[in-house]
Amino acid sequence: MIGQKILIVDDEPDIVDLLAYNFKKQEMAVFSANNGKEAIEIAKKQHPEVILLDVMLPDIDGMEVCEELRKDRNLKNSLILFLSARGEDYSQIAGYKVGADDYIVKPVKLKVLTEKIRTLLERRNEEPLGNITSTNISIDANRYTVSKDGAESIIPKKEFELLTLLMSKPEKVYRREEILEQIWGVKTFVGDRTIDVHIRKLREKFGQTIIKTVKGIGYKFEDNP
Amino acid sequence: MIGQKILIVDDEPDIVDLLAYNFKKQEMAVFSANNGKEAIEIAKKQHPEVILLDVMLPDIDGMEVCEELRKDRNLKNSLILFLSARGEDYSQIAGYKVGADDYIVKPVKLKVLTEKIRTLLERRNEEPLGNITSTNISIDANRYTVSKDGAESIIPKKEFELLTLLMSKPEKVYRREEILEQIWGVKTFVGDRTIDVHIRKLREKFGQTIIKTVKGIGYKFEDNP
DNA sequence: AAGGTTTCTTAACATAGAATTAATCTAAAC
DNA sequence: GTTTAGATTAATTCTATGTTAAGAAACCTT
Incomplete structure (x- = not known):
């Protein structure tokens, strides 16, 4: 997954750090945000290929953020993954409607996450575009x-x-x-x-x-x- | 498994001997190395179809050796199997990233190992990849x-x-x-x-x-x- | 290690074809 | 009928790619 841009959005610094470390190691360009507003801002500027989005954010709801992101032409094809705590089951249903590609239940297992991203990215690349x-x-x-x-x-x-x-x-x-x-x-x-x-x-x-x-x-x- | 070349890399002579004896009996051409440097040298010269690689080597880390080997076009399709002591669980994770085909936990059971190699070789031959x-x-x-x-x-x-x-x-x-x-x-x-x-x-x-x-x-x- | 060979990359220049502009013409809208 | 946006054309400028040769790096052989 070399060279891809990834944006990590979560209000818990620990999680952001952990994920950032992991993806940096894979030679990805890592961006991060602690809230929805910031996330949207960065995403629109950098258009990362992959976005990890916590459902619970201090300001805007993760799903709203997602919806907002999908409006941007340059983010139409980005991979958006929701992160949700175990209880918040609703994300599963709403997630797809809103345009996320998948969702992961915390605690995140790095290996699983990495594999998931890899698979989705591959599939995406294979899909005939436009x-x-x-x-x-x-x-x-x-x-x-x-x-x-x-x-x-x-x-x-x-x-x-x-x-x-x-x-x-x-x-x-x-x-x-x-x-x-x-x-x-x-x-x-x-x-x-x-x-x-x-x-x-x-x-x-x-x-x-x-x-x-x-x-x-x-x-x-x-x-x- | 007649006629195949196999390279055994381990710093414990006992293990090398045991494995060598076993594979010679199956009419394979057996090469061996006690350290990473030697292993790379022999592999590049002989390009064996099968390589058994101990993860713990005196000089270079087994995984680095593996990575190095995969760069050689003649070894791209070789079967590389890691051997690791029970504790060293990390090999499992890193293993496939680095390009090994499988890994075996010591103590090695000859019958299991032989079967594994046979299966992998067969599968390889069946799928003339690319x-x-x-x-x-x-x-x-x-x-x-x-x-x-x-x-x-x-x-x-x-x-x-x-x-x-x-x-x-x-x-x-x-x-x-x-x-x-x-x-x-x-x-x-x-x-x-x-x-x-x-x-x-x-x-x-x-x-x-x-x-x-x-x-x-x-x-x-x-x-x- | 030395020497020869092949492969990879770069730089410099050539060229075709694409993009743009300018000038002029046409037709719709008032 | 005048005005103006758009159509048309050809000339000009630009840009992407083609081409070649040469140097660097990797690779083999001895």
Whole structure:
């Protein structure tokens, strides 16, 4: 588990220390928080691959924290594990609903925990990521291909990202602002016509009608059969 | 278990003798070492199929020896069994991390040991681990060979690993990041052009078309008949 | 240990193709 | 009909990768 980032959230310093020590030894980058607020803050900044989250926290409930974390794009695929004391059985039921991947009952056994994380991480990596399909065009994120009418093609990165974004929510109008933010990042300043050019390329390749202009606002993907 | 090479490593001559006698009777080629250094030396030269390794050695720790041995490509598939005195429970935990196949608590019972080895060897042979085949190229991970059009060749380690990675999921685009992580490990900082050079070597050897570049993303193996 | 060989990595440069911009044109909205 | 956002095109700049050669490191052989 070398190189992964892990965030440990618990209000008991002993537990945090123990776990931190263990995972540092495995060459993971360890972050820790003692409460929910802090946890959210760190997670959003570092987007760790693994998050261990105590259910009982002084400020926010662990499950609420979890819910909050899952809203962040960069944490969608993180592994979130609940830690709960023996009595708090409810976590089991609620846990999955809220989006945790698993839960561990304290006292934590390091070996078990480590193994669990390893297994889940492996499984995660194997899972095919992002595969979007509409009536007449489909994207395969693993292979970075776009298929239309059976013809598969590889398109440049920016075009691919743009198409993926629009197709991820068909019919939703993405404001130009929003597109810039998602694909170019917030800080980047890129000319006014840049998006247009990429849109044009996509239309050229997959037909004028797949992307509709909403003047003054932005663009949307249209699934026209 | 006829014809196999076995290396016995222990600092107690009695034990070595006993085991040696036993395995010679089974027509195995027996080698022995009294310390870690010697063990490594012999193992690298003889690459025995089976290695019995005492955890407590006068010089190097048995587990370190094991780790060292596993680095040798000819010993990757050897059967390594730890021998440990009853008290030394830690070997159990650390053992499999380090790459041992099993461990035996002393006093060794010959019949049990022999049976264990037999079973493990059989299982090993049954699962020719890592054997990837595509239409016109195939990898034999056990023997570290690559065959194309009937011609079998041995290629350098890094190239082999890279090819294996890409071929393990044909058509899947491996991001450069991902490749680095898998083959070089996250901690390693390796130059930007290193991957390219290895890719180039592979294309040189097996044809330009086997690996396709996905610009801005990474590479993928293509099975083109 | 010395010498030769192979493998790995790096640096430097070349190049193709991608991203961006600028300039100009078009059409929708008022 | 004027205005303005967007479309179009081509030129320009950038960037990722390809390529080569050379040095370092690992590996073998004697």
